Amino acid sequence: MTNEQQQSDVKVSPLLFTPMTIRGVTAKNRIVVSPMCQYVSEDGMPNDWNLVHLGRYAFGGAGIIYGEETAVEERGRKSYECAGIWADKHIAGYRRITDFLKSLDTVPAIQLGHTGRKASCRGAMENFAPLTDEDTEKGMAPWRGLAPSAVDHVKRRFQPKEMDYGDIAVVKASFREAVLRSVDAGFEMVELHGAHGYLLHQFLSPLSNLRNDAYGGYIEGRMRFPLEVVEEAREALPDNLPLSYRISVVDGEGGQWGLSDSLKFAKALEERGVDIIDISSGGIFGNSSLPHVPRVQGYHVNFTERFKRKISALVMVVGLITEAKQAEDILRENKADLIGMSRELMYHGDWPIHAAKTLGVDNYFALQPEPYAFRLRKREADKQLVINKPDEAKRALEQLLET
Ligand SMILES: Cc1cc2nc3c(=O)[nH]c(=O)nc-3n(C[C@H](O)[C@H](O)[C@H](O)COP(=O)(O)O)c2cc1C
Structure with missing residues (x-):
């Protein structure tokens, strides 16, 4: 489909570029940069890479920018390179990033997480290989993760520790402190990472939670x-x-864990003041016959539309959303409220500006920082100058080439 065809299909002003206020925070559009682990931190610290990585999406016009999964406890990291916010020393580095994102009129958001039994491995580019005793010599000693039950995900150097009530209290307090630090660091939204087989998800799934106390058993216990x-x-x-x-x-x-479980859980989340349910999938792995979610375009949309019918919290969708019209249709058809994107933005950091043009937004350059927008508006204005009309331009160039 050409840009012109896409434009003519959207007669009213696009929802994708309609600002949205959630509690006291207003996003200039509904494009959300979905969290992306970078594996570049030392001791959990954010650095120049994180600033440029996230800043790039602010230059590109996204409305809300989530940083990567950020560990609330040191042992709650996957790898030694994961980002963290388990201590006050982390705050200043994040503040530098949030100040910059806000200066470009975008909402800085943080995703807080605890990896649980998936701790103690290498990063994504090394296929999350578990750390071994040999890594100790390189300063990367393996450590014991936490889990609802002492059940491995993939065999690691240490079996995870089944969390006792003391551990449960400590991790809850770590989440609370991480939220307080996030606010100090200038983040305006906080996400809890309850997906992808990490600690919170491990409690939900009967594959990883074999407890028979108040934190296990029936779904109510596993949700607790x-x-x-x-x-x-x-x-x-x-x-x-x-x-x-x-x-x-x-x-x-x-x-x-299935869709009906998630709908029940989402109800409980909204009752506790969760404003946005961000729908992803997978990450536990086991031996039932449930298949992988097929990776078709917009592969979570069939799920998010069920949530839109059943809950009143906002719903965010991610998963192969790559086209402006596709994103706009999802919103118009009430299948989600926010459009999360990762890989297309990695490929094309200015996607929001091009999407705005495609959907017929008049002042699409305004999504860029003014020093860029100013130059680009001027470039468009130059095209209208008489001297730049084809005949005039030809004559002028002929004259100049004679000199
Ligand atoms: C480099 C990279 C890192 C990711 N890290 C995280 C993460 O830290 N937390 C998370 O919840 N999802 C993470 N994801 C998943 C994305 O947030 C997103 O849900 C997924 O890539 C699907 O969206 P997409 O098709 O637009 O890329 C990551 C994805 C990529 C590509």
Whole structure:
């Protein structure tokens, strides 16, 4: 489909570029940069890479920018290179990033997480290979993760520790403190990473939670720990700042947690003040016959539309959303409220500006910082100058080439 065809299909002003206010925070559009782990931190610290990586999307015009999963506890990292916010020393580095993002009129958001039993491995480009004793010599000693039950995900150097009530209290407090630090660091939205087989998801899934106390068993027991974390987070977060929660809507491949479980859980989340349910999937892996979610265009949209029918919290969709018209249709058809994107933005950081042009937004350059927008507007104006009309330009060039 050409840009012109896409434009003519959208007669009214595009929803994708209609500002949205959530609690006290207004995003200039509904394009959300979905969290992306970078594996570039030392001791959890954000650095220049994170500033440029996230700043690039602010230059490109996104409305809300989530930083990567950020560990609330040192042992709650996957790898030694993961980002963290488990200590006050981290705050200043994030503040530098949030100040910059805000200066470009975008909403800085943080995703807080705890990896649980998926701890103690290498990063994505090394296929999350578990750390071994040999890594100790390189200063990367393997460590023991936490989990609802002492069940491995992939065999690691240490089996995860089954969390006792003391551990549960410590992790809840870590989430609370991480929220407080995030606010100090200038973030205007906080997301709890409850998906992809990490700690909060591990409590939900019967594959990883084999407990028979108040934190296991029936779904109410398995939901208890994540919901207590939500209560801590909501209490620590000022009323005017939104809270989102990322869920794996289905365990996917080999899992057992399904859509109806997620709908029930989402209801409980919204009752506790979660403003946005961010729908992802997968990450637990087990031996049931559930398949992987097929990676078709907009592969979570069929799920998010079910949430839109059943809950009143806002719903965010991610997963192969790459076209302006596709994103606009999702919003118009009420299948989601916010459009999350990662890989297309990695490929094309200025996607929002091009999408705005495609959807017929008049002043699409305004999505860029003024020093850019000014030059580009001028370039467009120059095209209208008489001397630049084809005949005039030809004559002028002929004259100049004679000199
Ligand atoms: C480089 C990279 C890092 C990611 N890191 C995270 C993360 O930290 N937390 C998370 O919830 N999802 C993470 N994801 C998943 C994305 O947020 C997103 O849900 C997924 O890539 C699907 O959206 P897309 O098709 O627009 O890329 C990551 C994806 C990529 C490509």
